[in-house]
Amino acid sequence: MAKKQLIMEKALELFAAQGFESTSVQQITEHCGISKGAFYLAFKSKDELVVALIDHFMMQFISDIDHSVKNVTNNQQLLYNFYYATFNSFYKHSDFAKVLMKEQSQTINNHELILKMRYYDQLLDKIILAMIKQLYDNTVEQIQYDLLYCIKGLIRIYSELFIFSNVQLDLDLLSKSLEDKTKILASNMTVPFITSELIQLSQLPINEEELSPQHIVKFIDQKIEELGDSVEKESLLLIKDHILEPRLPQAIVIGLLGNIQHHPHLKWVSYLLRNYLLN
Amino acid sequence: MAKKQLIMEKALELFAAQGFESTSVQQITEHCGISKGAFYLAFKSKDELVVALIDHFMMQFISDIDHSVKNVTNNQQLLYNFYYATFNSFYKHSDFAKVLMKEQSQTINNHELILKMRYYDQLLDKIILAMIKQLYDNTVEQIQYDLLYCIKGLIRIYSELFIFSNVQLDLDLLSKSLEDKTKILASNMTVPFITSELIQLSQLPINEEELSPQHIVKFIDQKIEELGDSVEKESLLLIKDHILEPRLPQAIVIGLLGNIQHHPHLKWVSYLLRNYLLN
DNA sequence: TTGACATTTGACCCATTAGTCATTAGTATA
DNA sequence: TATACTAATGACTAATGGGTCAAATGTCAA
Structure with missing residues (x-):
């Protein structure tokens, strides 16, 4: 429905600028040019809107990345493509990326949302681990989780560079640079920290x-x-x-x-x- | 004053569990066993409490880390000590660390707070850059900012491991592991991305x-x-x-x-x- | 034009919030 | 004990929040 679309778009803008909690339904409806009632025709609650947003964009994000990784036959390009797709997706949906960074997983009290975010996070983990496996097979069995965390850490911290300042970045160079770092870590790391058991402990649903x-x-x-x-x-x-x-x-x-x-x-x-x- | 101390402690617990915005002054005073008026005798507003908390813990955190880095004559131990001090400080003040991760810099609308966080962040940057310089002097001039970001990324992502799950970690091994990763990156990185101009663009002067x-x-x-x-x-x-x-x-x-x-x-x-x- | 139906509205409800202030309780000194 | 002072209280206000619903508006076939 077009109304839903409109609300999601406009709400995202406000969320990106102010965060969930500080954005009222009133503000959203004003920004859309609709009435409060119309909002509640499209969404049962403010929370439902948030869930819809997360679902919509996370699905897109995950499938973007998955696509970039699965459709590569040449291992040489795998890491580059992965990073490029990731940051490109951030660029395309920079408002959502901002929200994602701001509401760092659990600002929200909604239990459902936390589980949802964890779910998407684990999907991403799976994709990255599959990529690691494809690249290095079992030569990196003991360091695969450390590699996973390094990759996620790099993405997280380099994202801040352009999400919180409006600098236009050279995605090509950025992807090459992170590819370089990742390869170096993969082939030289000697002191792994994260065991599969630790992963299980930290991921298990509470x-x-x-x-x-x-x-x-x-x-x-x-x-x-x-x-x-x-x-x-x-x-x-x-x-x-x-x-x-x-x-x-x-x-x-x-x-x-x-x-x-x-x-x-x-x-x-x-x-x-x-x-x-x-x- | 003891009252201030009490409020800060108890409020931090609630903030860590629920976030700023979702925690009311009412809740805080109940959790302290004091009246609402008593709260406003100690702090002019809820915001002032938040500022006091941030100041108190960030000062402690920064000086802990600075101390661990400045008082090392043996370069061999520098990185290890830095990581150990960092994560140890997170452990000691895990509630505050949680708040810090949750309210990822700018959930808060308060402009003063954003500036404050940026200020502390830049102090930390200075410390890390000084450490990098001491370790590698000018052999890493072109990659120093990338190294800075890698270090911050590692800290960020490995922190999540124990801040959001209650797993007890082996800080010694963790520090060794991150030291390993950092050294590897420092001596092998060939495709830097972050230039000093980029840094200047992304951050306001301290x-x-x-x-x-x-x-x-x-x-x-x-x-x-x-x-x-x-x-x-x-x-x-x-x-x-x-x-x-x-x-x-x-x-x-x-x-x-x-x-x-x-x-x-x-x-x-x-x-x-x-x-x-x-x- | 009418009437049946769908869409949209915004005044309204109630819970909750940050913050105030007249009043009271407690304490130390004369 | 009386007095003077500070520390603490909690009922109160004004504002804002999410969410509701009777009423108004729009649509279209007959």
């Missing part, structure tokens, strides 16, 4: 259900069965009691968590517990 | 006023009032006299600076003084 005490206790019971007698097992037992009937001082809880956090099989459980007990 | 003797003396007076009788206070008084009418030999000045640089409330003042007196 949905409410998973953080319910019932779920956590069940999970702890499972781990207790797996463990032999040890400090870890004893700590887990104490923590479990504390969850069912809180009575330990914070300092002791922290200490107990410290006892288990380095055990290779307890990383997930200690992640859950930290979230549940310390927030 | 605020020189803050480095004027008047400003520094005013700042010292403030600190002197806060301090009880102590070596630090006496040192500050002597330094103040020296600024107004220089007559102490360099060695004494350095000694006096040494007296104050470890006091937790004097980090910023000693950073300013080091810049003013020793450069």
Whole structure:
């Protein structure tokens, strides 16, 4: 519908200049030259508009990049094309890029939106990882996640250059420059930091259900069965009691968590517990 | 004043969880257990609280990092120390780090705050550039700004790993890993992108006023009032006299600076003084 | 022209916000 | 105890927010 289009366009301009929260529906409707009621005919709420915007542009963005990467037979051009497509897309939709940078993932309180952003972020991760794999196959298995983060870091920081100042950049040189940096890192990096386990820990959804005490206790019971007698097992037992009937001082809880956090099989459980007990 | 301290602490917790705009003064006062009026006795407005928070933590952050870089004679450890200090500071003040990441510079409409953030950002740039210069002198003149951006990009993206998930990271390994990446980039990069002109275009000149003797003396007076009788206070008084009418030999000045640089409330003042007196 | 229907409006509602100020509670001195 | 002073309160205001809905306007076939 044309009305939706109009609202999305005009709202994006305002969001880019002021941010979500500081932009009122009133302002949007004035900027569109329509009434408040008309806005609520097109979108059920302000949040729905935001979701629509994110969806619309992220889909476009992701598919742009995916296209640039998938349709390259010559590996020599892969990285260059990837960077070029990325920054070109930022240019084409610079207002959206601005919003994206400003509302750095979670300014918004809307849980749905956070999940959505995380979803798109993981899609992008997949694309980049596939590209890394295609370029270096398994010679970089141990450094692939570090490479992923380096690439994302480069994009993030070089984006700021032209998103927050209105300087016109030489996209060709920029892409070549980042290609250069990436290749150098790929073939010389010797101290990787990010393991696949770390990735899993940081990406796993923090949905409410998973953080319910019932779920956590069940999970702890499972781990207790797996463990032999040890400090870890004893700590887990104490923590479990504390969850069912809180009575330990914070300092002791922290200490107990410290006892288990380095055990290779307890990383997930200690992640859950930290979230549940310390927030 | 203790009340200010309390409000700042409690407000930071809420800001970290919800963001500025979504946190009301009401919520803050409830979380502090004080009345609304008491809040407005401590701060003239919500904005003033935000400014105070930013100032307080950025000063601490910048001086932490500056300290870690300036007090290293062995170049081998420079990068490692820099990264370690950076991430360690994020850890120590993780709520503030969260706010900083969330309100990615300009969610806020307040013009003063944007300028302030830019100011601190540029201070950090200066520190990093000085470090690069010390490490590689002029062999990297053409790539120094790219190196600066790579370092900032790495910090930005690796920060997200632990700021937005509650994973406990191995700071030592992380620092080594980023040191590795940085050194590799420094000695292999061949296609620089960022020229000094580009830097100038993208950032406004730094605020020189803050480095004027008047400003520094005013700042010292403030600190002197806060301090009880102590070596630090006496040192500050002597330094103040020296600024107004220089007559102490360099060695004494350095000694006096040494007296104050470890006091937790004097980090910023000693950073300013080091810049003013020793450069 | 009429009437049935779809689209659009903006005054209105209620919740929430930042910020104020007359009043009260607390404390130290005479 | 009386007095003088500061620190703290919370009911209050004025403004703004998102969202609603009865009424007005527009459309078109008969």
